[in-house]
Amino acid sequence: MPIESINDFVVRFANVNGSGSASANQLFAKSVMRMGVPVAPRNIFPSNIQGLPTWYEVRISEAGHRGARGGTDMMVAMNPQTWDKDVASIEPGGYLFYDSSRPIQDSKFREDIVVLGLPLTNICNREFTDPRQRNLFKNVMYVGALAALLDMDMAEIEKLIAEQFRAKEKLIASNHKVLRMGYDIARETFQCPLPMRVRRADRVGDMIFVDGNTAGGLGAVYGGATVCAWYPITPSTSLAEAYERYCARLRVDPDTKKKKYAIVQAEDELASIGMVIGAGWNGSRAFTATSGPGISLMQEFLGLAYFAEIPAVLFDVQRGGPSTGMPTRTQQSDILLAAYASHGDTKHVLLFPEDPHETFEMGAQAFDLADRLQTPIFVMIDLDIGMNQHLCKPFKWDDTRAYDRGKVMSAADLDAAKDWGRYLDVDGDGIPYRTYPGTHPTKGVYFTRGTSRDRYARYTEEAAPYVDNMERLLHKFETAKTIVPQPVLTKAAKPTRLGVIYYGSTAPSMSEAADKLAAEGTHVDLLRVRAFPFSSEVTDFIAAHEQVFVVEQNRDAQLRTLLMAECSIDPAQLVPVLNFDGNPITARFISKAITDHVARMQARSPKVLS
Template identity: 45%
Template sequence: MNKKAAANEVQATDAAQEKIINDFSMVIATVNGSGSQTANLALIRALFRMGIPISGKNLFPSNIKGMPTYFIVRANKDGFTARREKVEILIGMNPETFDEDLNDLVEGGVCFYPDQFKVPEARDDVVFYPVPVKQIIKDQNPPRALVNYMRNMVYVGVVSEMLGVEIGEIRKALETHFKGRKKAIELNMQIVDASALWARENLVKKDKYVVERDNQTEGMIMLDGNTAGALGTIFGGITFIAWYPITPGSSLAEALQSNLPRLRKDEETGKQAYAIIQAEDEIAAIGMIVGAGWAGARAMTSTSGPGLALMAELAGLAYYTEIPIVIWNVQRVGPSTGLPTRTSQGDILFTRFLGHGDTQQIMLIPGNIEECFEFGWRSFDIAERLQAPIFVLSDLDLGMNLWMSKPFDYPEQPMDRGKVLSAEDLEKIEEFARYRDVDGDGIPYRTLPGTNHPKAAYFLRGSGHNEQALYSERPEDYVANMERLALKYETARGYMPKPVIRETEGATVGLIAYGSVDPAVNEALSRLAAQGMKIDYLRIRAVPFTDEVYEFIHKYDHIYVVEMNTHGQMHMLLRLEVPDQATKLISLTHNNGLPMSARWVTEAVLKLEGGNDGQ
């Protein structure tokens, strides 16, 4: 250690001795297109491998290069992973936003920054660590083409040294990222090691924040929801996908492209047992899966709001002709183009009634990556059982960001192909009528193209039809068909995933939420409980609602409905379903494009219940 560092060590504040262990929100502020992803993933993977509960959120702009991008790492010893509004640690690498980024730092926060940046005098309540990024890079002399990328590895080394992130875990994280490519690993580790050494010799720790090895992530995985959903569809027997690129739905299809070649090959021939097509637009994509679903394939597409809008007519066709398909809608902020790289739950009502006329669509709403995987395979079973389109409504926060999970439970039960008649089945019956309700549940029987029997064939049409699938404009045929479809929708309730309910003895207040807001709600309920507030919580996982939702609503004096959209769309839907309880339901909406925080939920409830969060 040099003399200057030794002198500084003597003057280290008492605050540095009061450790805050494994509990902070760290924001890495860079420029979009500067290659920071490798560095960010190295840090978060290292923390995860050290057993620290974490989540990672990438807030990126909708352009390709030049605008600000932020990577947020939430570490919490109690396992809370929602976005935290307060920022304790800032890695400020963007000169254009540096002053603004500092405004979000808490008193006593920490800032790592390139030493050529000017620090505003107003933030004398922050611990600053200037880093000679350019000099470290110059000394290490990486390949000229990689200089900009290597700059990001400087903060990995410095931050690891100052917080206590194990360098060995950084190496393992890079080995994962580069898939064992030794040259790339060593090149990055050269910068990391040099930067850590510089920090060790030149910086004295004056802040409170440290990380220490824990065992809370042992046996767990870290993944984004889109990849989890893609894996689920593979284990659900997907055979056909057509899609058109759109943020944030594209990465689900891309995960299928990456994983299908190794997971879905014919065991005998070695050939691929699937087809995947990037269509010319969203209309073509859904048209292809409607055709594939009619032919008996397990078919799906992935999209987001603008793409779903284009799919509306053919979604209505699939509903009316009763063709099983799966549509993943990874929601983003609308209307129109909106904020393509920000999260929202703004497509609830649009999806519920997607298609003109009296259309009722079925929705599955995952709240974590385990459910993304589960609903990936389960959606096909439900689609074929009900002979209907199934919409899986995720969102950008759940779909594109990193979450912890226990390993997925793989489906053990056989695939449910629903009411499909074989040639042998047709031989035993007097007449096959495609749209006849034989069992009284609204679900007819179907045949698949190629079934070798004279009774098997029928005409598929989106126009009016009778039980035999023949064209009809008779009012009684139309009414009978629509009443049967309504009955099928009621039958669907029995196949929906039940809600998750968290109960507290003596609670008189309820809270309903769904999807990716679940981590924020759970953390908020813990804060509210600490203030003596007893609230029961129900997380909706599907529409149509199951009996448990109605029972929950009838149970409490009032119920808060928390969601990420402007007008309270789930709140509206619940009021439609239980009009006699409508006055009990209180809408709490958050819709600024950022993931919901526990602080926001806590303050929103306290504002109406009385009290003060103080955090």
């Protein structure tokens, strides 16, 4: 039986990298969104510019599930290289749409799916002479065909094309023509629409459709970053580029055409973080965007910034392991690397946004936290948040908001102060007062070093001042717990002794999994951790539950390790649920892992759990 579904299915596009399919696929996703139906697209791409396989998956979900679902209901198979695997991955009763210009043996198809072939290449070769157009228009043509098959609103697609090409009338007209051609041929060839289709709804509201790297770059603009030093690395590159793009629009003095920002593409990540630290030391808000390998290279400098107490912001767009290949896949595998970055005793503040909305918000907030705490702040996103477009709440800004520049002594403050020492803990919160170089002719000058200094920043190799300083830094870290973003608690409908801790891009799949589990009778309380160090709410939550699942996208249960180490939790109480194959975690995966574990628990001790 062919799949019947309204507004709840997954379409996957199998393309060749560099064939111009990306914009057509995005056009498809955005058209569904314009029909008021939530979409969650994900790009699965190779480490390659042109020629290797790439996929684009669009989850259409009126219920608003934004996590990856797993499985494919309709495959748009445009890449012969991956045909066999693509066809095999379609759900029984699903649909295969393909380019039938070249004959394909019967054995290459399946009996239990609906096959929809259109000779797209032949039509394009017939209609167009320019080889580039022949290739590109094939993509727009399949969007037209899908519009007919899935009952999409052609007016919305046409409008999007017009917006995309803005004043280029000729391009708009030709794209409209090709779109309509695909639509008409599909209607002539097939019974349209299919039992699986899109229906206009009103579930998108004022939400925006944006990728996390764009949000992070914009957050840095609003957060007051004036210096950005970075080194290109997938998947973080587009964050620095977004910052540059928005700055060029929003931060140029209209009269002088001079820039209120400075961006340096450094020679490597060591230099990027060095520049960020130099700028932070000198009173500018500065950041870098990088990924795991970059954080690895920055280790020595991060220790210096921790000990010398210099504000810095790092966006870590996490990805799979070293070298090339997996790095174009998503993971949450830099948690421990970032939390304990560097030599000596160090600990760092990490923020875990769940989507682009929070990436903007925490991206801006990170600069306040860095200035307040005088330390590096890591904004931990990942490839899934950073490079995929997500439907999320619109960005918000309060014009009355002033930046929190932290404890900085002005020349007048220095004149009024009885006793100033760079590392004196005047307020009892572990945070000392700093000065910017050049503030006062005779006061507030100090020498910045890593360790080996007393409270007045005087050089010393004595043991006692070292210990005193290290303990103050620990005290400062305690203060951080109270000002970082607090966790978000979602109570189950019924009282339960099962809890789940999760963070970052796992959020949409986790909430979907919780719904699924509740429907099956397993209730779980949810705590979405939004920062490290963990506040007391996190330890209270663990204490209030017999078993707590810690859901993550890495092999080594890194956040669980952090919880065990920092909150002295019994490892037996924390059950790891781990997805680390490079694909975004799915609700199916999470709910199965939890269901299986609960079944094992019940087999051991039948009466324990509700």
